[in-house]
Amino acid sequence: MLDRTRRAALAGAHAIPVPRTMYAAAMDRFGEPAVLTGHALPVPTIDPGEVLIAVDTSGVGPWDIDVRLGRFAGRRPHFPIVPGVDGAGIVVAVGSRVRRLKVGDEVYSYSWGNPKGGFYAEYVAVPVNNVAPIPKWLDLQHAGAIATxxxxxxxxxxxxxxxxxxxxxxxxxxxxxxxxxxxxxxxxxxxxxxxxxxxxxxxxxxxxxxxxxxxxxxxxxxxxxxxxxxxxxxxxxxxxxxxxxxxxxxxxxxxxxxxxxxxxxxxxxxxxxxxxxxxxxDAVAGVREFEHLNEAVQAAKLKVPIAERYSLAKAHKAHLRLEAGEVLGKIVLTVHGT
The missing domain is CATH 3.40.50.720 (NAD(P)-binding Rossmann-like Domain)
Incomplete structure (x- = not known):
């Protein structure tokens, strides 16, 4: 996860330096968990209606296995593919049309089939309507586990x-x-x-x-x-x-x-x-949907069981664990962990 010092610095920043490249767990072909390997990839650029998130935590779910196996792939998939449909982190850049969020906000997101890559990466570009401030009741890790x-x-x-x-x-x-x-x-x-x-x-x-x-x-x-x-x-x-x-x-x-x-x-x-x-x-993500979820999380004082945590470099092991079955709660990747 993002350490407290870095989180505090990012949350209070008006402009955050973003590198040109990032580490990601990506795949160059479909197949077994071992296809998920470390890649150095360009940090995605954002369009006017998108935000760029420095990912703290990425969720791992059975839908990620389907993506890894190519079950939702088009006829000509563009590799490398970065999986991951949800997670949480800190906004480091906003598009020119974004008003609802700002740099430094702690957010979580669910974005299925994200064309610029998923959450198994240090950075992800997401349409702003698929992003929301994390519930006040939760920290980044537990918010990153529950978007989907x-x-x-x-x-x-x-x-x-x-x-x-x-x-x-x-x-x-x-x-x-x-x-x-x-x-x-x-x-x-x-x-x-x-x-x-x-x-x-x-x-x-x-x-x-x-x-x-x-x-x-x-x-x-x-x-x-x-x-x-x-x-x-x-x-x-x-x-x-x-x-x-x-x-x-x-x-x-x-x-x-x-x-x-x-x-x-x-x-x-x-x-x-x-x-x-x-x-x-199917779960639907949007501004109203996340507002409704945030209200329910707060009212329920929601408990979020984390089954296991893996570093981004061990994303393949997270998939192996998921395939083994009987996962109690949610598996997550700590993107800035070791």
């Missing part, structure tokens, strides 16, 4: 499911980066939360996040019975953050006319059932 997962969790609870006070919800896959936040946002909205998690440690973590009842989704065979004991008339909603047979049991516990939502990318995705409203969604 926070928007995904909150928009699942508030927009896709429209969860209301007094309702019951199953959050399936609650011990991951999205799920640990979704539990807290559901409790913030006044819901009763039944959650599934991975392993004993995952169950304990999700309890710490505030879930009313938690089961090990990979080992408990009667999830539907336990959910019905939790909500005898059936649960009102399911937020599906993982697939598999256990998800089917969660859906069996829904009341008639219940609601189901899941982010795109969940495999296998839940199938539509008669009498059940099913919503697929």
């Amino acid at each position: 997962t926070g928007l995904t969790a909150l928009q699942g609870i508030d927009d896709a499911l429209r969860l209301r006070k007094g309702e019951t919800i199953i959050i399936h896959g609650a011990s991951g980066g999205v799920g640990t936040l979704a539990v807290q946002f559901a409790k913030l909205r006044g819901a009763r939360v039944f959650a599934t998690a991975s392993g004993i440690e995952g169950v304990e973590l999700v309890r710490e996040m505030g879930a009313d009842a938690v089961v090990d989704g990979k080992r408990v065979v009667d999830i539907d019975d336990r959910a019905r004991a939790f909500a005898p008339e059936g649960v009102d909603a399911v937020l599906a953050l993982a697939g598999g047979d256990a998800l089917g049991q969660c859906l069996d516990a829904l009341r008639p006319n219940g609601r189901v939502a899941h982010p795109n990318g969940i495999e296998p995705a839940p199938r539509k059932r008669r009498g059940i409203a099913l919503t697929r969604y």
Whole structure:
């Protein structure tokens, strides 16, 4: 991370010197984690509606694996490719049309398919509408962990499911980066939360996040019975953050006319059932969306579990860890770490 002395200096600066080149974890081809290697690349230039961020922390998520494997690539990908869709840092330059942010601001950002490169780098150029001041409750490292997962969790609870006070919800896959936040946002909205998690440690973590009842989704065979004991008339909603047979049991516990939502990318995705409203969604970044997230983070006094931290030079090891499974919370890269 940026050390305190440097952070203080940057935050108080009106103009910050920016080098011509930067270190990045980039790839020259698609493939296994080892394709992520250190590169010396030009620092991206900014357009009038963009900001340049000195990255402190970059998030690592399953979508990064898809990018590394070329699943979203066009016919003629331009290498080297710098992955990373979210992170946090300090604004070091602003475009001529930018008024909302200034040099020295501590910010976080989610920007999918960024044409000038992702967050696995010392610097990233991002459209200003995809950038926001970090929540007052969080530091740069924890803000850098939640841009994607926070928007995904909150928009699942508030927009896709429209969860209301007094309702019951199953959050399936609650011990991951999205799920640990979704539990807290559901409790913030006044819901009763039944959650599934991975392993004993995952169950304990999700309890710490505030879930009313938690089961090990990979080992408990009667999830539907336990959910019905939790909500005898059936649960009102399911937020599906993982697939598999256990998800089917969660859906069996829904009341008639219940609601189901899941982010795109969940495999296998839940199938539509008669009498059940099913919503697929993607996290949306924008000025209002980040304002809404910041308000929720502050109101919930959000806890952000960091599963593991890796230096930028060890981005390939972060991907290996992610592929190993049962990640509790979020993996991050400390871009200015060692």
